[in-house]
Amino acid sequence: MTQPFRILIVDDHEHAREAIREILATYENFQIVGEATNGIAAIEMTEQLMPDVILMDINMPKMDGLEATKIIKTKHPYVKIIIITVSDEVTNLFEALKKGAQGYLLKNIDPSSWYDYLQAIADDAVPMSEDLAFRILQEFTSQKEKQTEKNPLSKREQEVLELVAKGYKNKEIATEFQISEYTVKNHLKNILEKLHLQNRVQLTSYAYEHGWIDKK
Incomplete structure (x- = not known):
């Protein structure tokens, strides 16, 4: 069996992190290795944990997800970052992707859709909208x-x-x-x-x- 993809969750809302944990718990090949509540903590935990994938919220205190994405991708280009957001506002998503994020997931979509998307990100097979x-x-x-x-x-x-x-x-x-x-x-x-x-x-x-x- 191949090693599971190591995932870091970054979101300042406990309920959001809990929902993400519940979704990922059903997937054997994705393992949560840590959680952060802001961009600064995300950078520090990326250094410590070396995750394969980061699920990154945009609007957070201290440092937002856009700036954190830019810094992490500069230091660790191999880490795949997926923006997790409640809005499909194209401006923020476009900026995140320009900073190196591999894709984005909407928090309000059917959780059953998450697996195929996460696997596609892992396989570098996600097209642009x-x-x-x-x-x-x-x-x-x-x-x-x-x-x-x-x-x-x-x-x-x-x-x-x-x-x-x-x-x-x-x-x-x-x-x-x-x-x-x-x-x-x-x-x-x-x-x-x-x-x-x-x-x-x-x-x-x-x-x-x-x-x-x-x-x-």
């Missing part, structure tokens, strides 16, 4: 100048990047190019490593910023 893709396009459409930098991606990697920017899932990309999902995951892994990025939102933003994707 259409709202986020549109917001990225809007942000870089308004810019007059692009940064210039040589594109290090192969032809196929560039093709994968263009579909990622449109919000395609791994399975849809695989179907488009008649390749396996495993091959798609490898392409994405190589692309992110080449560009030193953490997730699809950062990747899409970077590609628009450098003019590697046409704003159609």
Whole structure:
């Protein structure tokens, strides 16, 4: 049996942490290793516990989840951070993803949906929503100048990047190019490593910023 994914819960509300504990208790391959009530404690506990995944609230005292996400991802880029929020307000979620978070979960969704999403995060298989893709396009459409930098991606990697920017899932990309999902995951892994990025939102933003994707 493989080792369970180690999870750190970060939320200043006890009832919220309790609800998350109850959901995760039903999943054998996810193990809670600690809980924090603010961003500063989250950073300290990440250093101590080295979790695989952090479930991060946004609005907390002392330091919010956005700033904590930025600091943790800078120090520990391998840690996957999922924003846990009661609101699907795209602005905060977009900022969190730009700071390195891998995705987000709404507290009020059906708990049965959590497992598939958490597993997809663990497998690096979560696509962007259409709202986020549109917001990225809007942000870089308004810019007059692009940064210039040589594109290090192969032809196929560039093709994968263009579909990622449109919000395609791994399975849809695989179907488009008649390749396996495993091959798609490898392409994405190589692309992110080449560009030193953490997730699809950062990747899409970077590609628009450098003019590697046409704003159609």
